[in-house]
Amino acid sequence: MNQLGLGVAITGSGSATPAASLDNHRLSQIVETSDEWISARTGIRSRHLADAEQSLSDLATVASQQAIAMAGISPAEIDLIILATSSADDLFGTAGKIQAQLGALQAVAFDMTAACSGFIFGLVTASQFIRTGVYKNVLLIGADILSRWVDWSDRRTCILFGDGAGAVILQADERDRLLGFELRSDGTQNSSLQLAYEPQPQALLEGTTIAKGTYQPITMNGQDIYRFAVRKVPEVIEKALHRANLGVEQIDWLLLHQANQRILDAVAERLKIPPQKIISNLEKYGNTSAASIPLALDEAVREGKVKAGDIIASAGFGAGLSWGATIFEWGR
Structure with missing residues (x-):
């Protein structure tokens, strides 16, 4: 598929999950369910959950450090950081904070959102920057803390989600390995799976009303x-x-x-x-x-x-x- 003569290689990987885990037996103390019911329908037996002190940037930074080490480069050599997430610490973006925590100060950093497709969309996006010759070393992170947005009384959704981060390093190469x-x-079909904002009207002045609210559970x-x-x-x-x-x-x-x-x-x-x-x-x-x-x-x-x-x-x-x-x- 590469028409430009520049190749992409994936040379390092890393991952991180919170220490705390919640298995199906313990989950059944929160909501009416059972290990048998969950595992038979989903294959899931446990999930890791971030505590109140753990941020998305913390998990993403650990995963990124592992990927950078495996690739054999330094943070200073990274040109671009893409964070695929739907649960950023900051609605304005978290990639910049990860850049700072890594010390990758030469890198451009931005978030992108495509939910559970985010890593694949990010992989294709990162490869285009390399194929056009703009950047040589790209850090791609997929990370989410969806436990923040789960309704823990809804057994249809709370049994499914866990928290974690994974990262890869993509590098320019003579041979293209993104085939x-x-x-x-x-x-x-947007309504089939949502984490939607729910606005409430708030009048500022006569004839001027804005929407104030927050995101609702998944x-x-x-x-x-x-x-x-x-x-x-x-x-x-x-x-x-x-x-x-x-x-x-x-x-x-x-x-x-x-x-x-x-x-x-x-x-x-x-x-x-x-x-x-x-x-x-x-x-x-x-x-x-x-x-x-x-x-x-x-x-x-x-x-x-x-x-x-x-x-x-x-x-x-x-x-x-x-x-x-x-x-x-x-x-x-």
Whole structure:
């Protein structure tokens, strides 16, 4: 797909999760549910939750430091930082704070929001800066603390989400290892998964009224999202494979957004990818939104499962609705 002659390599990864975890048995003390009910429907058995003192920037900084170390560069060499998140510490953006905490003072830093598709959208965005020759070293972070926005009395949603961060380093290279991608959005289904602002009118003067309010807890139509994911994700992966001139049989690993084990299994089945090629860690972490793909990738790399040269088909999907896929070769 690269028309400009500059390649992209993913050379480092890192991840971080809060120390505190909440398993299904303890969650059943908060809301009417059970380990059997949750695990059978989602594959999730536990999730990590940030406490009141832990910030998104803290988690993202730890994950970034690990990725920078694996890539063998220094923070001063980073040209660009992209933070994919839907739960920034500051509504004006958190990437700049992470830049300061890392000491990456030469880097441009900004947030981007595409919910659970954020890391995939960020990966494609970061690669364009490298392919055009503007930047050589990009830090891409996916991080979310959605426990801030969960209704803990709603068992349809509170069982799903956990907190975490994952990061990768992308570097300019002679050979392009981002082999193909496809991104999609459908705003007509926006109401299926939302973290919506709810305004209340406040009169300032006669004839002048503004809206004051806050964001409301996450709402989701689980059946709609399931049907959307199992239909659209295989399609977008196939399109990305076509752009990469690869067949399904050439994929070493399937790395999906960690939303629900049933979705992971259904997508793999539709693509005829054997179960042993699925990377999954949502049993331990739940749905960490934009963090889920880089968090699972980092674990697989550090466990020695994913090796240099492995071809990974990765897809994110979620609110927006948005979805996308990338085909990339790990390492340099």
